[in-house]
Amino acid sequence: MTALAAGLAQRGGRIGGRVGHALGRFWSGISAVSIKELRGRMRGRRAFVVLTIYLLLLGLFAFAIYVYLKQQAATTLINNGFGNGFPPPDFGGFPGTGQTLGNGTALSAGIGHGIFGGLLILETLLVLVLAPAFTTGAISLEREKQTLDLLVTTPLSTLGIVIGKLFSALVYVFLLIIASIPLASLVFVFGAVGPDDLVRAYLFLFALAFGMGALGLFVSALVRRTQTATVLTFVLVLVLSIGTAAAHQFWQVAARSTSSSSGLLLTSRSGRAPEALLWLNPFVADLDMVCATAPDTYHLSCEYVSGVTGRPYFGSPTNTQTFPGVLKGAPVPSVPFRGGGGVIVNDSGAGVAPETAPPVPVAGVDCAPNVRCAMPPETGANQALSFGFPRDTFWPKSATAFLVLGVVLTLLASQLVSPTRRLRISRPKFRRPQPPKTIEPDEPVAVENAS
Amino acid sequence: MSIAVRTDGLTKRYGRSTAVAGVQLEIESGEIFGLVGPNGAGKTTTLRMLATLLPPTAGDAEIGGHSVRRDPDGVRTVIGYMPDTFGVYDDMRVWEYLDFFGRCYGMTAARRRQMIGDLLELVDLADKKGEYVQDLSRGMQQRLCLAHALVHDPQVLLLDEPASGLDPRARVELRELLRELRALGKTILISSHILPELEELCTSVAIIDHGRLLASGRVEDIADRFRVGGVYRANVLGSDEKVGHAEQIFAGLKDVVSVVRRPGGLLELALRGDENTAATVLSGAIRGGVKLSSFAPAASDLEELFLQITNTPEVHA
Structure with a gap:
């Protein structure tokens, strides 16, 4: 008995030791590779020159948006005059068809919204290019320069090597992203964008950087040559950012043409292209976040995201079926402040969620397109009305999709590094037929080289 | 004398062509063993299988008691491998290069510092410690690569064409270095298609051609056999x-x-x-x-x- 216990303890200790050993190899892989990579990457002036250029570019872009929006506001104000009873025509927040009231608050919100949207899309673009660019040579360059063999003959785990490579590339991309936070915080001066919006945006950018970095790494491990890997990576990036949107649009049109009745465009649930098609399109997630900060209730970004998710962004359930064809004539609640996803609070102070909002009569059918309709009388000050776009409908899925993609591709990449470093599930070559009565415990699946 | 390296029917096929066909080797510890053959004979494939870089199609090999198939991690801890065409990392100094591999073997900072000093002394690169690896001459890079293979003080060294591309003087230096390593008790397996560089060095040779082992053993034994x-x-x-x-x-x-x-x-x-x-x-x-x-x-x-x-x-x- 004691011998058995001792045996078990010894065995347990051995297994524990083995796990600890594997963890050690995993950890030293990450630390050794990332320290080596960061030493190379951060050496000299290059890294800091890139950072400076990047921030200058972002700053210039934000300034250009500011100047453009101010100028446009000025011209529309001059054309329309002040206080002539008409609400001013649409004037651009990002990306162009938002509207503001002719007062300073809304103008400012439009600028804040515009800068936020512009920076978000530009940073998305940069992350989309830089994150895979830093990783697409990670493994293939080592192969080309014949240094990979040196790494593979060390006891490091390939997952450790791969994560070390990814980590060191991402550290730099994260540095770029984080360095832009002060610049992006400028939007707080103008309004429309809350700190939570910025937090959302940065969470998404981190997830995107991880997913895209892993994409480059995977292709790098898959393809022998760096040149091929680079081309393939960027083709995949284009497919994700443009191809999916085009495919989705095509599907949507095809689905609509089969499901629409009469001339009225109906978007029923069955007539929509699957939303999942766009989960890996970072720009759609951007639009979701841009829409959420739109200073008014109608915005192109909202229209697009609403078309994707099938969720109306006017609180009225009756509007559900009429989006987006009837949208242009739909009533626009003239509420000037941070509209994004907001809910008008009624007198009792309770917020009303979009789903529970009482139906609002649709004025749309009676309205000519592009003409602003008066609010129905029911929508009075005491009438609880949810409006704007429901927040967080799309980007969390997109961010999750990028995280999952990143994890999966990293694991796959670790399997592709070397033919001797693959997970092998050892199968017994020959299984003796067992007598039916004896119950054999399941053959443990030996996983060699797990890490 | 114990056996340091033993291969048993080691075979590697690529599709139809056979790179290595059932090689049987036994290398006693403390030997300098030469693997000789013309280009394309299967020397590099054999060494890569021993270094756990290629999985054998059939057969097995044991190094220091660890099977290449069943316990590749065990093999990795007892071998130092120097590939025939080795790359160097850009943007790395000589000491960082060795420090990196020290980290790969999970050595502590103090041990790494000690190891770097010792190894640079051994391969005569102590004065190049702070230079960039890519700025070294070919011979120095070769010695640095050899030093990298010694980072974890392995019992067995697998050196694939260590002297190719070296001038005669560097070759003599390398030979001296290998003798020193042998004196330290290491078993060294060297491949080459140039024989004179092995001649004075090796205690035993194996001659390999078209993936087949034609002869192996002490030089005198082979001469007798033929x-x-x-x-x-x-x-x-x-x-x-x-x-x-x-x-x-x-x-x-x-x-x-x-x-x-x-x-x-x-x-x-x-x-x-x-x-x-x-x-x-x-x-x-x-x-x-x-x-x-x-x-x-x-x-x-x-x-x-x-x-x-x-x-x-x-x-x-």
């Missing part, structure tokens, strides 16, 4: 045709293992037996009408042996 009495050089007078004719006559004689034609009417003959057979061969050739200006034994060294063994199938085909 019963080579010696290699003779014959200088044939006359035109190319005459030389070709002479080649045929020599090849047709009894006790001639192989004939290799060299420029300038020179033929190299590997003969079985002793001086008496050489005399018989000589008289046979003269009876055949071959005009010779000289016929003398060449220094019987590894290269002659190598040429003789790798040429044998062609001559007899």
Whole structure:
């Protein structure tokens, strides 16, 4: 008995030791590779020159948006005059068809919204290019320069090597992203964008950087040559950012043409292209976040995201079926402040969620397109009305999709590094037929080289 | 003497072609073992399988008691591998290069510092510690690569063509270095297609061609097994045709293992037996009408042996 216990303890200790050993190899892989990579990457002036250029570019872009929006506001104000009873025509927040009231608050919100949207899309673009660019040579360059063999003959785990490579590339991309936070915080001066919006945006950018970095790494491990890997990576990036949107649009049109009745465009649930098609399109997630900060209730970004998710962004359930064809004539609640996803609070102070909002009569059918309709009388000050776009409908899925993609591709990449470093599930070559009565415990699946 | 490296039917196939066909080797610890063969013979594939870089198609190998198939991680801790064409990382200093591999083996900072100093001293690069790796000369890079293979003080060194591309002086230095390592008790497996660099160094050799092991063992044992009495050089007078004719006559004689034609009417003959057979061969050739200006034994060294063994199938085909 004691011998058995001792045996078990010894065995347990051995297994524990083995796990600890594997963890050690995993950890030293990450630390050794990332320290080596960061030493190379951060050496000299290059890294800091890139950072400076990047921030200058972002700053210039934000300034250009500011100047453009101010100028446009000025011209529309001059054309329309002040206080002539008409609400001013649409004037651009990002990306162009938002509207503001002719007062300073809304103008400012439009600028804040515009800068936020512009920076978000530009940073998305940069992350989309830089994150895979830093990783697409990670493994293939080592192969080309014949240094990979040196790494593979060390006891490091390939997952450790791969994560070390990814980590060191991402550290730099994260540095770029984080360095832009002060610049992006400028939007707080103008309004429309809350700190939570910025937090959302940065969470998404981190997830995107991880997913895209892993994409480059995977292709790098898959393809022998760096040149091929680079081309393939960027083709995949284009497919994700443009191809999916085009495919989705095509599907949507095809689905609509089969499901629409009469001339009225109906978007029923069955007539929509699957939303999942766009989960890996970072720009759609951007639009979701841009829409959420739109200073008014109608915005192109909202229209697009609403078309994707099938969720109306006017609180009225009756509007559900009429989006987006009837949208242009739909009533626009003239509420000037941070509209994004907001809910008008009624007198009792309770917020009303979009789903529970009482139906609002649709004025749309009676309205000519592009003409602003008066609010129905029911929508009075005491009438609880949810409006704007429901927040967080799309980007969390997109961010999750990028995280999952990143994890999966990293694991796959670790399997592709070397033919001797693959997970092998050892199968017994020959299984003796067992007598039916004896119950054999399941053959443990030996996983060699797990890490 | 314990066995440091043992291969058992080690085989590697790529589709239909066989790179290494059932190689059986036994290398005692403390030996300097030369793996010799022409380009494409399967030397590098064999070494890569031993270094756990390629999974064998069939067969197995054991290094320091660890199986290449079942316990590759165990193998990795006991070997130091130096590939034939090795790269260096850009943007890395000499000490960082070794520090990196020290980290790979999970060494503590203090041990790494100690190891870097010792190894740079050993490979004579102590004064290059702070230089960039890519700025070193080829020979220095080679020594640095050897140092990298020694980071974790392995029992067995697998060196693939360590002397290729080195000038004679660097080659001599490398040889000295390998002797020092042997004195430290390491088992060294060297591959090469250039024999003179192994000749003075190796205690044993294996000759490999077309993926097959043709001979292995102590140099003297191999010579005995092929019963080579010696290699003779014959200088044939006359035109190319005459030389070709002479080649045929020599090849047709009894006790001639192989004939290799060299420029300038020179033929190299590997003969079985002793001086008496050489005399018989000589008289046979003269009876055949071959005009010779000289016929003398060449220094019987590894290269002659190598040429003789790798040429044998062609001559007899």
